[in-house]
Amino acid sequence: MRETVSATLRYFFRCLSAIGIFTALATGAIAAEAPKAPAKDFQSLDTRIQTLKQDAMELNRDLLVLEEELLFPSSTQVAVFVSMDIGTLFDLDAVQVKLDNNIVSNYLYTDREVKALVRGGVQRLYLGNLKTGKHELVAVFTGKGPRWRDYRRGATLNFEKTTNPKYIELQIKDTESKQQPEFRVKEWQ
Amino acid sequence: MPRVVENIIRLSLALGCAAALSMAPAHSRELREVKDPHYGEVLFHFYQQNYFSALTTLMTAQHFERLPHHNDEAELLRGGMLLSYGLHRQAGEIFQALIDAGAAPAVRDRAWFYLAKIRHQRGYLAEAEEAMSRIQGRLPGDLEDERRVLHALMLQREGRHAEAVAALRQASLRSSWAAYGRYNLGVALIQAGDRDAGVTLLDELGRDRARGEEMAALRDKANVALAFAFLQSETPARAKPYLDRVRMNGLMSNKALLGLGWTHAALNQPERALVPWSELAQRATVDTAVQESLLAVPFAYGKLGAHKQSLAGYELALAAYSREIERLDQSIEAIRRGSLVENIIRNNPGDESGWFWRISRLPDTPESRYLAELLASHAFQEGMKNYRDLRFLADNIGRWTQQSAIYRDMLATRRQGYTERLPRVTAGEHALDIERLRAARTKYVEELERIEREEDAGALASDKEQALAARLERLRRGAGTLTDAEQRAQMQEKQRLLSGLLNWDLSAKYPERLWQAQKGMKEADSAFTEAEKHRFALDAARTDVPESFGAFENRIAGMDSRIRGLQTQVADISREQENYLAELAVDELTHRRENIVAYVTQARFAVAQIYDEAVRAKEKTQ
Known part of the structure; x- marks a missing residue:
């Protein structure tokens, strides 16, 4: 047996x-x-691909720098950012930005973008040019507020554009005491 | 795609995926406070797993020195993203630089861990070991268990079973890694010769109330591994209870049925072996266990002396093998035609290239049925990821090609506009005659200084006051010509009084008027300075603007050349990578074909034996 x-x-x-x-x-x-130990040709190819990726990233950086210097020189550059904290009192749908009464951006957000904002990401919503002098920015935020109601609020900033780049941040904050979202505009120095 | 294929992929990727996903949340809380908006912009891309955009945005911000408050974090993040993008060598350099610059031990250990993991998954085993050995402290949360499991994997690959066991014994049983750790530990113990301890661990896992398909598949795997360990040690009776635990439709069910048949066969119960083998033989012949069962069924009939059924079984097997060989040949041909890689990419879309991309869906093509295991392997996944990254780069570079053309046109338009506007601006400047204005200003400054020095209030009189003064002067002269002495005296007194009043007024208003005049002069100076500035700017622009046009044109030309160079390289390497992947797939199918050919030989040999025995039996009876 x-x-x-x-x-x-x-x-x-x-x-x-x-x-x-x-x-x-x-x-x-x-x-x-x-993993199976990769074949030698895989490692050789992998090494070449890594070098290629590195070259491509550096090229992209140089092109982005060129693009910015060409299209948005620092003397006239203005950038508008959007940030959000917590995000429990306001569910962002869209932001409209007007500069000197001209609409420069109308942006609809995806869930993924809103999640990235809530996690601490800051979106560069607009990059453009402005002459030196006084200007007005108006931002209109649309979304769902407390108790899932439609919510639409505006925020205004009068600012002076100098020959330095101007960075403006549209902040969406939850104010726990009022149980309302708050919309602020911050000028970065 | 058949569910079983999804399961194969899910199970085989479980280790890798869970490990990779643990990377992102580690950043989420600690990086919340954004002190530079451009750093926040990098995070915005990063949190969406758009690593390429995040990396290039970060590098651009670093170029413009826009991250003064986040220098170290930005470098750490860049290292992490380079890992995410598969550039472990460059990431290693960044981590090394951070370590050399005195990064905190916790940051350093985590950096080395991620480095070890990526190197291991990419097959750079010596480098992975080296990175692993640099971890000095305990890693946070589940990462520590993940590290121990990974370390044990490395040790096992080198045959250092006892050390692998020691590493795994320290893993916590609470984490999601516990199940994998227990499985690995059990197998490691058996391999290291401590069979009883290994069996105990695998048995615990094999009885576990598995949560979800992934854990249920792991439980089945533990039971099958145990059963085969007992079959190997020629104690088939102990194998059976473990095989009975395996689900009939799970990922491991085919292998369990095959093992169950062999268990009965080994216990000299061929009639009972026929039950699982016959069930298995009805299943899809793509599975190697099913192919094996096609031989096992007639083998059992042979043992039972049912030579007619045995012969019929072998002939059925030969027919099935023949069909399978034909399908394999067609599949190999299809892969060589070059459609496999494209089909996989089409079935597995993603936003941007990166570490988290995995093949999750197989294309609905004939060759896919053979490739589930290959596609779930690290080598193929890594190769596909590289291929997909290359596709992304090709698109990215293509877009820049278009942009570059737009910039060239834009620059040409600007140059033309400048050429057209320059004569008009120059003419306007000439009309302004700034030299004449400068001379006038000097004269006014001197006059104001004299007025102040001499306190010449009259010089600051208004038009009305000057007219009044002129009238009073005429009155004075007129009064002197009067012949009537009394009348003359009255007139002169009146004139003196009025002149006195005027002088009083002028003197009273003098300080304010002087201040106003000086203020006006300052304003004029300021306007004058502004005008001069514009003129200097214009002078500078006459030289700088054409130079800047030239500089931009040169930069764009340089970029064009780099773009073209990269385009060619990407196209060449993409082809090589596609061929490499196709060869991997073809090798796998060829290997399968060779196995089936071996079965065919065995089946034919068995058929010949049956005929021989039949002939011998016939000869005996004669």
């Missing part, structure tokens, strides 16, 4: 080894999930 068992199992494992099943089963998930 013992001999029969051994002979049968030996036959079985010979078959399994031949087709590679046994290795996978006996060593289980470890062998199956651990």
Whole structure:
């Protein structure tokens, strides 16, 4: 009987080894999930791809720098950012920005973008040019407020554009004491 | 896509995915306070997992020195994102630089851990070991258990089972890594010779109330591994209870049925072995266990002496193998034609390239049925990720090609506008005659100084007052010509009185008028300075603007050349990568084909044996 068992199992494992099943089963998930050492040509290709990615990133950086210097020189540059804290009292749908009564941006937000804002991301909503002097910015925020009601609020900023770049941040904050969202406009120095 | 294929992929990726996803939340709270808006912009892209945009935005902000409050964090984030983008070498350099610059131990240890993980997953095993050895402290949260599991994997690959066991013994059982850790530990113990301890651990896992498909699949795997360990040690009776625990339709069910048949066969119960094997033989022949069962069924009939059924079974198997070989040949041909990679990319869209992208759906093509295991492997996933990154780069560079053309046109328009406007502006400047204005200003300044010095209130008199003074002067002269002495005296007195009143008024108003005049002069000076500034700006513009046009044109030309160079490289390497992936797939299918050919040989040999025995039996009876 013992001999029969051994002979049968030996036959079985010979078959399994031949087709590679046994290795996978006996060593289980470890062998199956651990990476096979990549072939040499993979590493060579991988190295070249890494270099290519690095070159592409540097090219993108240089092109973005060129684009900004060409289109938005610092002497006339104005950038409008949007930020949000907590985000429990206001569910942002859209923001409209007017500069000197001209609409420069109408932006509808995706869920993913709103989540990125709530996590601490700051969106650069608008990048443009303005002459030196006095200007007016009006931002209109649309979304759902407390108790899921439609909510639309505006915020205004009168500011002076100098020959330095001007950064303006539209802040959406939850004011717990009032249980209302608050919309502020901050000038970065 | 068949559910079983999804399951194979999900299970095989469980280790990698869970590890990768743990990376993002680690950043979320600690980086909340944004002191530079451009840093927040980087985070905005980062939190959306748009790593390429986040990286290039970060690099651009660093170029303009816009992150003064977040220098170190930005570098740490850049390192993390380079890891996310698969650039572990460059990420390593950043982490090394942070470490050299005295980063906090917690940051340093986490940096080395991520580095070890990515290197391991990319197959750079020696480098992964080196990074792992640099971790000195305990990592936060689940990362510590993840580290121990990863470390154990590395040790096991080197055959250092005892050390792998020691590493895994320290892993907490509470974390999501516990199940994988227990499984790995169990297998490691058996491999290291401590079978009883390994069996105990795997048995616990095999009885576990699994939460979700992934854990249920792992439980099945533990039971199958245990059963095969007992089959290997020629104690088939102990294997059976574990195989009975495996779900009939789970990922491991085919292998369990195959093992159950062999268990009965080993216990000399071929008639009972036929039950699982016959069930298995009805399933899709793409699975290697099913292919094996096609041989096992006639083998069992042979053991039972049912040679007719055995012969029929082998012939069925041969027919099935023949169909399978034909399908494999067609699939190999299809892959060589080059459609596989494109189909996979089309079925697995994503926003941007990056670490979190994984193949989750197989294309609905004939060759896909064979490739589930290959597609779930690290080598193929990494290769696909690289290919997808290359596709993204090709699109990205393509967009810049268009932008670059737009900038060139825009610059040409600006140059033309400048050329047209310059003569008009120059003419306006000439009309303004700033030299004449400068001379007039000097004269006024001198006059004002004299007035102040001499306290010449009359010089600041209004038009009306000057007219009055002129009238009084005429009156004085007229009074002198009067012949009547009394009348003359009266007139002169009146004139003196009026002149006195005028002088009094002028003297009273003098300080204010002087101040007004000086103020006016200052305003004029300011306007004059402004005019001079404009003139200097205009002079500078005459030189600088054409130079800046030239500089921008040169920069754009330089960028164009880099864009073209990269475009060619991306296209070339993409082709190579596609070929490499196709070869991986073809190798896998060829390997499968060779196995089936081996089965065919065995089946034919068995058929020949049956015929031989039949002939011998016939000869005996004659």
